[in-house]
Amino acid sequence: MRTRFDVAIYDRDARLTLIVEVKVRRLGMTAAWAAALRKDLRESGFLPDVPYFLLALPERFFLWAGSELPDDAPPTYEIDPAPILDWYLGDAGIEAHELDVESLGMVVNAWLNRVTLTREFGDVRPENVHWLKESGLYDAIQRGHIAFHEAA
Secondary structure, three states, X not given: OOOEEEEEEEOOOOOEEEEEEEOOOOOOOOHHHHHHHHHHHHHOOOOXXXXXXXXXXXXXXXXXXXXXXXXXXXXXXXXXXXXXXXXXXXXXXXXXXXXXXXXXXXXXXXXXXXXXXXXXXXXXXXXXXXXXXXXXXXXXXXXXXXXXXXXX
């Protein structure tokens, strides 16, 4: 089955490490909703076993860390993406909730590209990205490469 990922990151050894699914126009989504979506993706075969899965919405990021998690597992981390998104949207005068899926995907892609290639997080304070280090995602994708709108 061919599956399309909004963003896929391969580690430095070319192993698929992170899959990102971008969703917009869904405000107020909860961890329970995110877990149900992940379960549907897993059960339908659209989400392969991968160490990390990130569901990115304008108001919340949900991260699952670990390929051994049950299909219905709640997110390992629930993240406020405002400090990340605001840094990239900057002076454009655009609010995160106004982005379409392509635009949000490009912002997430740009941020993850920076994370994979540098030791910097931009102007995002360390307390807003502690989950990257704590989950192991930061080390797992360092010096990896990104595929935007990857089909596998």
